Amino acid sequence: MRRSLLGVAIGLAVASTGINSAVADEFTVADIEVEGLQRVSAGTVFSAFPVNIGEQVDPAELADAIKSLFGTGLFTDIEASRDGSVLILTVRERPSISDIEIDGNKNIETEMLMDALSGAGLQEGQVFRRATLERLELEILRSYIAQGRYNARVKASAEELPRNRVAISLKINEGTVAAIHHINIVGNEDFADEELLDLFELQTSTWWNSITNADKYARERLSGDLESLRSFYLDRGYLDFNVESSQVSISPDKQQVFISIALNEGPQYTISEINLRGDLIVGEEELRKLIPVEEGDVFSRARMTAISEALAFRLGREGYAFANVNAVPEPGENNTAAVTFFVEPGKRAYVRRINFDGNVSTRDDVLRQEMTQMEGGIASSDRIEFSKTKLERLGFFKAVEVETVPVPGTDDLVDVNYSVEEQPTGSLSASVGFSQDSGVILGANVSENNFFGTGKRVSFGVNVSDSVKSANVSYLDPYYTVDGVSRGFSLFARETDYEDEDISSYLLDEYGGRVTFGYPTDSITRLNFGLGYTRSDIKTGAFTSQEVLDFVEDEGDSFDNYFLFGSWRRSTLNRGVLPSDGYSHSLSLDVAVPGSDLTFYKLSHKTDFYQPITDSGRWIFRARTDVGYGDGYGDRTQMPFYEHFYAGGYGSVRGYEANSLGPRATNNPNDLSDPDPFGGNLLTEGSLELIFPTPFAGDSRSMRTAFFLDAGQVFDTERDFDPALDEVRLSAGVGFQWITAVGPLAFSLAKPLNDKSGDETQVFQFSLGQTF
Numbered sequence: 153m154r155r156s157l158l159g160v161a162i163g164l165a166v167a168s169t170g171i172n173s174a175v176a177d178e179f180t181v182a183d184i185e186v187e188g189l190q191r192v193s194a195g196t197v198f199s200a201f202p203v204n205i206g207e208q209v210d211p212a213e214l215a216d217a218i219k220s221l222f223g224t225g226l227f228t229d230i231e232a233s234r235d236g237s238v239l240i241l242t243v244r245e246r247p248s249i250s251d252i253e254i255d256g257n258k259n260i261e262t263e264m265l266m267d268a269l270s271g272a273g274l275q276e277g278q279v280f281r282r283a284t285l286e287r288l289e290l291e292i293l294r295s296y297i298a299q300g301r302y303n304a305r306v307k308a309s310a311e312e313l314p315r316n317r318v319a320i321s322l323k324i325n326e327g328t329v330a331a332i333h334h335i336n337i338v339g340n341e342d343f344a345d346e347e348l349l350d351l352f353e354l355q356t357s358t359w360w361n362s363i364t365n366a367d368k369y370a371r372e373r374l375s376g377d378l379e380s381l382r383s384f385y386l387d388r389g390y391l392d393f394n395v396e397s398s399q400v401s402i403s404p405d406k407q408q409v410f411i412s413i414a415l416n417e418g419p420q421y422t423i424s425e426i427n428l429r430g431d432l433i434v435g436e437e438e439l440r441k442l443i444p445v446e447e448g449d450v451f452s453r454a455r456m457t458a459i460s461e462a463l464a465f466r467l468g469r470e471g472y473a474f475a476n477v478n479a480v481p482e483p484g485e486n487n488t489a490a491v492t493f494f495v496e497p498g499k500r501a502y503v504r505r506i507n508f509d510g511n512v513s514t515r516d517d518v519l520r521q522e523m524t525q526m527e528g529g530i531a532s533s534d535r536i537e538f539s540k541t542k543l544e545r546l547g548f549f550k551a552v553e554v555e556t557v558p559v560p561g562t563d564d565l566v567d568v569n570y571s572v573e574e575q576p577t578g579s580l581s582a583s584v585g586f587s588q589d590s591g592v593i594l595g596a597n598v599s600e601n602n603f604f605g606t607g608k609r610v611s612f613g614v615n616v617s618d619s620v621k622s623a624n625v626s627y628l629d630p631y632y633t634v635d636g637v638s639r640g641f642s643l644f645a646r647e648t649d650y651e652d653e654d655i656s657s658y659l660l661d662e663y664g665g666r667v668t669f670g671y672p673t674d675s676i677t678r679l680n681f682g683l684g685y686t687r688s689d690i691k692t693g694a695f696t697s698q699e700v701l702d703f704v705e706d707e708g709d710s711f712d713n714y715f716l717f718g719s720w721r722r723s724t725l726n727r728g729v730l731p732s733d734g735y736s737h738s739l740s741l742d743v744a745v746p747g748s749d750l751t752f753y754k755l756s757h758k759t760d761f762y763q764p765i766t767d768s769g770r771w772i773f774r775a776r777t778d779v780g781y782g783d784g785y786g787d788r789t790q791m792p793f794y795e796h797f798y799a800g801g802y803g804s805v806r807g808y809e810a811n812s813l814g815p816r817a818t819n820n821p822n823d824l825s826d827p828d829p830f831g832g833n834l835l836t837e838g839s840l841e842l843i844f845p846t847p848f849a850g851d852s853r854s855m856r857t858a859f860f861l862d863a864g865q866v867f868d869t870e871r872d873f874d875p876a877l878d879e880v881r882l883s884a885g886v887g888f889q890w891i892t893a894v895g896p897l898a899f900s901l902a903k904p905l906n907d908k909s910g911d912e913t914q915v916f917q918f919s920l921g922q923t924f
Contacts, residue, residue, distance in 0.1 A: 154468050155618065159191045160305075161219075162826065163165075169182050175803030177665075178208045178209065178210045178258065178728070179208065179209070179234070179237060180206065180207070180208050180237060180239075181203060181204070181205055181206065181207055181208075181209060181237065181239050182205065182206075182236070182237035182238055183205060183237070183238045183239070183243065184196075184198070184201075184205060184238070184239045184240075185201070185238060185239070185240045185241070186241045186243065187240065187241070187242045187243070187615065188242050188243045188244055188245070189243065189245070190245055190315075190316060191245060192223070192226050192227075192243075192247060194244055196224075196720065197221065197241065198224070199242070200221050200223075200224050201217055201218075201220065201221045202216075202217050202218060202220055203239070209239075214232060214239075218230050218232055219358050221241075225246070225279060225281065226245060226246060226279060227243045227244060227245055227246060227403055228244050228245070228246050229243065229244040230242070230243050230244075231797065234541060240881075245279075245280075245316060246280055246281065246316045246318050246363065246646070247280045247317055248274065248276065248277060248278065248279060248280065248316065248318070249274060249276050249278055249279075249280050249317070249318060249320055249510050249605070250276065250313055250317040250319055251276065251319040251320070251321075251845065252269060252274070252275070252276060252319075252320045252321075253319070253321045253322070253690045254266070254322045254324065255322070255323055255324065255325065256323055256324035256325055256326065257324045258326060258507070259296075259301075259326055259529075260292075260295060260296070260326075265292065265322070265635050266475050266603075266893070268288065268291070268292070269288060269380045269385075270867065271891075271919075274288065276319065277668045278350075280310065280318050280320070282310065283887075283892065285308050285310065285320065286513070286621070288308070289306050289307075289308040290321075291305050292322070292324070292762065293305075293306045297324060298371045298372070299328050299329060299370050300329040300369035300409065301326055301327045301328065301329055301330070301370055301435060302327070302331075302402050302406040303327035303328065303357075303406040303407075304324070304325060304326050304327040305324070305325040306321040306323075306325075307322070307324075307325065308320070308321070308322050308323075309321050309467070316659075321339075327406075328407070328775075329368040329370075329691050330359040330368075330369055330402060330403075330406060330407055330408060330409045331367045331368065331369075331407065331408060331409065332354055332355065332356050332357055332367045332369050332408075332409045332410075332411060332761065333357060333403070333408040333409060334356060334410050334411070335349060335352070335356060335411045335412075335413070335868050335883075336410070336411065336412045336726055337349070337353065337413050337415065338411070338412065338413065338414045338415070339396065339415040339416055340415065340417060341413050341417060342417055342420070343417075344505065348381060348384070351378055351380045351384055351794070352377040352380065352381075352413070353366065353373050353376060353380075354366065354370075354373050354374060354377055355367055356366070360701065369400070369409040369411075373787040374398065374400070374411065376723050378395055378398060378413070378712060380396065381413075381415070382392065382395065383453070383454070384686075385417065385454045386452075386454075386752030387452040387453050387454040387455075388420065388450065389420040389421045389422065389450040389451040389452065389454065390417055390418050390419070390420055390421070390560075391418065391421050391451065391481060391483055391489060392416070392417075392418030392419065392483075393415070393417055393418050394415065394418070395413065395414070395417065396414040396415060396416055397413075397414045398411070398412070398413045398414075398881070399411070399412045399413075402894070403623070405898075408538065409665070415850040418687075419437075419487040420450065420486050420487065420650050420737045421450075421451045421481070421483060421488060422448055422449065422450055422451065422489070422536065423445060423446070423447055423448065423449050423450075423488070423489060423490075423491055423891030424447060424484055424488035424489060424490050425447055425452055425490045425491070426440075426443060426446075426490075426491050426493070426494050427490065427491070427492040427493070428440070428492075428495065428666065429493070429494050430432050430494050430495035430496055430497075431497050432468065432494075433467055433470055433472060434467060434499045434917055435468055437504070438466075439463055439466065439495075442459065442462045442463055442466060443463075443493070444459070445459070445491075445697075449707055451481060451491070452832070456479035456481075456491065457479070459480050459493070460477040460478060460493065461477075461480065463475075463477040463495065464476065464477045465533050467495070467497050468531075468532065468533025468534075469532050469533055469534045470530075470532075471500040471501055471502070471530035471531055471532060472497040472498055472499075472500055472501065473498075473501035473531040473533065473556050473566050474499075474501060474558070475495070475496065475497045475498055476495075476496045477493055477494065477495050477496070478493070478494045478496075479491055479492070479493050480493075480494060482822075489688075491783055492660075495568075497585075498563075499563050499564045499645055500530060500726075501530070501531040501558075501565065501566045502524060502528065502529065502530055502531060502564060502565055502566070503526070503527050503528065503529055503530075503531050503565075503566060503567070503568055504527070504528075504565045504566065504567055504569045505527060505557050505568075505662055506520070506523060506525065506527055506567070506568045506569075506570070507567060507568070507569045507570070508520075508569075508571075508572065509569065509570070509571045509575065509731065510571050510572040510573055510574065511605075512574060512601055513571050514548055514572075514574065514605045514606045514607070515605045515606060516525065517606075518546075518605065518606060518607035518869050519543060519547075519570065519572070521605075521631050521634070521636075521816065522539060522542040522543055522546065523539045524539050524542070524675070525539050526539050526569060526900045531556065531566050531568070535661075536554060536568055536734065537554070538675065539554075539570075540552050540553075540554045540570065541726055542675075542730065543570065544726055544727045545723070545726070545727060545728045546602075546607070546728050547601060547696050547727070547728025547729045548572075548574060548575070548601070548602045548607075548728070549572040549574055549575060550573045550574070550575040550854060551571055551573040551853060551855050552570065552571070552572050552573075553570070554566075554568065554570050555569045555571070555684055556568055556569075556847060557569060558638070559748075560664060565755065575729070575854065575891060575918060578609045579807055593899070598821070599911055607625070607630060607631065608628065608629050609627070609628040609630070609794065610626070610627055610628075611625065611626045612624065612625040612626070612808045620646065620647070620648050621646070621647045621904075622643065622644065622645065622646040622647070622788070623644070623645045623646075624643065624644040624645075624646075625642065625643050626640065626641070626642035626643075626644075627640055627641055627642070628640030628668075630670075630671075634845065635658060635862070636672040636726075637669065637670065637671055637672075637673070638668070638669065638670035639667075639668070639669055640667070640668045640669075640670075640679075641665065641666065641667045641668070642665060642666050643663075643664075643665040644662070644663060644664060644665065645662070645663040645706040646661075646662050646663070647659070647660070647661050647662075648660045648662075654753060657693050657695045657696050658690060658691065658692055658693065658696050658697075658699065658700050658794075659690070659693070660688065660689070660690055660691075660794050661688070661689040661692040662686055662687065662688050663686075663687050663688075664685045664686035664687055665684060665685060665872065666682055666683070666684035666685075666715070666717075667682050667683060667684070668680055668681070668682035669681055669693065671683060674854060676684045676722055676724050677720070677721070677722045678720075678721050679716060679718070679719070679720055680714075680719045680721075681716075681717070681718045681719075682717055682718075683714070683715060683716055683717070684714075684715040685712070685713070685714055685715070685716065686712075686713050686715065687710075687711070687712055687713075688710070688711045688713065688792075688794065689709060690704055690709040690710075691709070692704060692709075694822050695819075695820065695822055695825075696820060697817030697818055697819060697820060697828065697830065698817070698818040698819070698820050699793060699817055699818060699830060700793060700817070701820065702728040703792070703793055707749075707750065708749075710749075711748075711749040711750050711792070712748065712749050712750050712793060713744040713748040713750055714744065714745050714747055714748060715742055715743065715744055715745065715747050715748075716742075716743050717740065717741060717742040718740070718741055718742035719738060719739065719741070720738065720740075721736065721737070721738040722738075723735070723736040723737075724736075724738045725760070725762065727760075727853075729891060730853060730854070730856050730889065730891070731762050731763050732769055732771075732772050733761055733763070733764055733769070733842075735759065735760065735761045735762070736758075736759065736761075737757075737758070737759050738756075738757070738758045738759075738762040739756070740752060740755070740756045740757075741750050741756075742754045746786065750784070750788060750792055751784060751785055751786045751787075751788050752782060752783065752784045752788055752790075752791040752792060752795065753782060753783065753785060754780065754781075754782040754791065754795060755780065755781050755782065756778070756780040756781075756835075757777075757778075757779045757780075758773070758777065758779075759775070759776065759777045760775075760776050761774065761775040762774050763893035768842070770845045771839075771843065771844055772841075772842075772843040772844075773841070773842060773843075774839075774840070774843055774858070775839070775840055775841075776837075776838065776839040776841075777837065777839075778835065778836045778837040778838070778863070778864075779835060779836055779837070780797045780834070780835035781833060781835075782795060782796075782797070782833045783833060783869075789870070790833065790870050791833050793830070793854050793872070794829070794831065796831025796832055796833060796866075796868075797814075797831055797832060797833065797834070797835035797863060797866050798810075798811040798813070798814065798829065798866060799811070799813040799814060799835060799837060799864045799866045800812040800813040800829075800864075800881075800912075800919045801917065802860075802898065802900060802913075802918070802919055804837060804864060805837065805862045805863065805864040805865075805882075805883055806860065806883055806885060806887065806900045806902040807862070807884075807885060807900075807903060807904040807907075807913060807914065807917075807918060808883065808904060808907070808911060808912065808913055809912040809913070809914045811829055811831070812829050812911070812912040813829065813864065813865055813866055813911075814829055814830070814831055814832050814865060814866030814867065814868070815829070815830050815831070815832050815866070815868045815871060815876045816828065816830055816862070817829070826909055830868070831866055831868075832866040832867045832869075832871075833867070833869055833870070834865075834866065834869055835851070835864075835866055835867055836864060836865055836867075836880070837862075837863070837864035837865075838864065838905050838916065839860055839861065839862045839863070840860065840861045841856070841858040841859065841860045841861075841887075842858060842859045842860075843856060843858040844857055844858065844859070845857070846888070849860075854890060854891040854892075855888075855889070855890045855891075856889040857886065857887070857888050857889075858886065858887050858888075859884075859885075859886055860885060860886070860887055860900075860902075861883075861884045862882065862884070862902070863880050863881065863883075864880065864881060865879055865880045865881055867879075878906065881904065881906060881907065881911070882904070882905040882906050883902045883903060883904045883905055884902065884903055884905060885900055885901045885902030885904075886901050887899070887900035887901075896919075897918075897919075898918060898919045899916065899917065899919070900915075900916070900918070901915060901916055902915060902917070
């Protein structure tokens with residue numbers, strides 16, 4: 153005969169259950185049976201039920217045991233009874249979740265909501281607890297309120313299904329983000345409301361702020377604005393500044409937000425003295441040179457942080473990679489503060505291993521040969537950073553990052569990890585493209601600055617355009633020796649129709665080759681030397697200019713010239729493609745040596761200067777110059793006309809047609825058209841640019857937009873040379889460059905500023921697949 157011992161239901165305390173007086177005595181449990189199980193295993197019940205077969209139990213112990221079983225949360229009801237010495241547990245399981253459906257959410261992703269449900273124990277196949285669902289409903293609503301969606305609604309429901317299952321449904325009405333109607337700042341005396349509000353990301357509602365969502369309240373954005381406010385005051389010496397309170401209130405219709413911020417500015421502090429404390433591995437006199445503040449200066453937390461980083465970096469040069477420098481201000485009398493820099497160099501660190509990541513195409517040894525920091529050596533911050541700069545200068549990578557990581561289990565070893573993001577490296581030479589000066593460019597051409605990831609530069613192929621037909625092959629090994637000596641050679645054949653280049657009408661056939669060697673004199677300077685040979689054949693036509701005809705009559709139309717050439721280049725540019733900082737100077741000389749049919753020389757000097765003008769480095773000032781001069785020597789009084797310099801067009805003076813500036817040729821009697829440009833032996837060019845972030849492109853290193861002012865002209869010192877400033881042509885406009893997967897794209901919109909009658913102007917100029 154079965155007799156009830158104890159009933160336990162949801163919400164009832166064990167102490168309130170009744171115990172049959174007939175069985176109030178202890179009894180020995182001969183067996184335990186469990187009834188009502190569907191999904192929960194009997195083993196799970198026995199492991200949670202602290203009564204074993206053979207034990208004696210009384211009603212109080214049995215009540216505690218059932219309470220433990222109920223604590224698993226698997227059951228909504230548990231009832232205990234006995235049949236003789238057999239203990240029988242009758243249970244009713246909680247329903248399981250068979251399906252979860254979320255509807256109406258747009259600003260919080262479904263995946264994030266599902267993760268939140270799963271974290272609360274609500275996921276398909278799990279036991280359903282209604283109290284948990286109600287609590288989660290409230291938390292989701294709070295998330296929307298944190299976004300400023302005060303009229304959001306969340307309705308959770310559970311539908312019972314057969315076989316003790318439920319389907320959960322979350323119906324969400326996200327509502328709209330309340331707009332900020334007013335921001336009130338109280339307590340500011342030294343700075344106007346407008347100046348402080350300009351620091352805020354949150355703005356009051358206007359038509360523009362509504363479009364940009366700047367007037368939409370969010371708790372995180374307010375926290376960020378308060379931190380900006382705090383930094384603003386601390387960077388101006390207000391050490392006692394404090395935000396006393398920030399209150400957010402909402403209108404009855406929950407559509408408008410009012411923010412009130414109470415602050416205490418406190419006095420402005422100046423620096424009374426500067427001290428250095430700690431283990432000064434580097435001499436105090438040298439460290440003080442890195443502290444560009446003096447007594448009497450206004451205290452600035454930003455400057456103190458920058459100085460601390462500079463001091464730590466200086467210690468890093470000595471191998472103390474984990475040096476820590478903290479600037480601590482100590483307020484004193486008369487609103488002054490003594491600043492103490494506490495120096496903790498730590499132990500000198502050595503590099504265990506240098507690792508590279510992200511170089512899918514480029515071989516490790518190509519990157520490793522750029523390293524000035526060596527494995528096994530003292531970890532020098534200078535060398536680690538300069539190695540990063542050298543990787544960026546290769547032009548193979550869109551971005552390079554470096555991280556110094558301590559080796560686990562040691563206190564004096566680090567690993568240096570370089571992470572690179574590769575970019576197209578063959579896109580700087582034309583293969584298929586179009587430019588306004590050369591027209592359509594077609595051909596089977598391969599030009600790769602990182603050939604098969606070896607770091608070698610290889611180019612070969614055939615190109616055909618409206619004006620030029622060429623075949624070439626070239627090779628350069630920048631690390632012919634481990635010391636960085638380079639070796640290269642090139643062969644070429646080229647036929648140029650200068651009439652199609654809008655230059656005086658003649659045809660020039662050339663072929664030849666060169667061999668070059670380069671030597672690094674230091675980490676940023678190289679000397680290059682070489683020799684070459686060129687065969688040049690000139691073909692005249694019915695409309696060839698008088699200067700060309702006179703030259704051919706005097707000198708002939710075929711020439712074998714042997715060249716010696718050299719160049720010097722010094723560069724601190726931070727990147728090989730689209731740099732943003734540093735400078736480059738180069739000087740080159742080509743000489744057709746005695747024994748050549750024509751003896752002449754060409755001398756060129758180029759500079760390129762970049763200077764970031766904002767802390768973000770995205771606004772940049774650029775200055776460029778290009779000066780060239782050529783002349784004959786020995787029994788030659790001038791350089792050959794086909795070696796002339798030309799100006800105008802993209803990469804020169806934008807806004808004027810390519811090669812259109814400078815002296816004009818003298819038409820022969822058969823040519824009734826306007827005289828064509830003839831170039832000259834003196835080139836002068838310069839350009840100023842203000843580079844700014846490309847709109848809607850984010851922080852992209854593969855794009856560049858700039859306002860520019862170009863100036864330039866070509867002169868011939870042998871023909872009516874009377875240089876004057878008004879002869880230099882000027883233009884201004886905006887330009888765009890983009891490194892694409894198929895080649896560089898570049899265009900400009902330019903306005904000539906002082907063009908004269910006869911000048912050939914061109915407002916829009918572009919190039920695809922051409923070097924720039």
